Amino acid sequence: MRTIETKAGQVSSVVTERGEIACDQVILAGGLWSRRFLGNMGVALPVLPLICYAFRTTPLEGPSDIAVGGPNFSFRKHESGGYVITHRAAFGSPFALDHAMIGMKYLPTLKHTAGAIRPILGKPLIEDLKLPRK
Numbered sequence: 350m351r352t353i354e355t356k357a358g359q360v361s362s363v364v365t366e367r368g369e370i371a372c373d374q375v376i377l378a379g380g381l382w383s384r385r386f387l388g389n390m391g392v393a394l395p396v397l398p399l400i401c402y403a404f405r406t407t408p409l410e411g412p413s414d415i416a417v418g419g420p421n422f423s424f425r426k427h428e429s430g431g432y433v434i435t436h437r438a439a440f441g442s443p444f445a446l447d448h449a450m451i452g453m454k455y456l457p458t459l460k461h462t463a464g465a466i467r468p469i470l471g472k473p474l475i476e477d478l479k480l481p482r483k
Contacts, residue, residue: 353390384447395451399466400441406431442466443473
């Protein structure tokens, strides 16, 4: 999806790579890019990207066919026969200019989760710095 068209303050269509599609409702599932997509249309969505750490095993016999969760992990049986295992006590946060722009809104939350968030410096920040500024 490239943009959303409106008429009389209501969604009228979405514009995609293949043209315009008439509609009266839209679900934005842009994940990490939702804030910037909406920002291009003048809509503020103060969210910052987080990365959840997870992996999937090859098929194997395991301890349970139901989802299990502990304070720092969870796992569940996958349809492939393996397990999906997540690290529930750690999230990656790829640092970008958005953090400087809206990060102050999150200071109270960060005080409670400081040990769980792992800042990632690298490509997202470098790419942001390459963008032309208005």
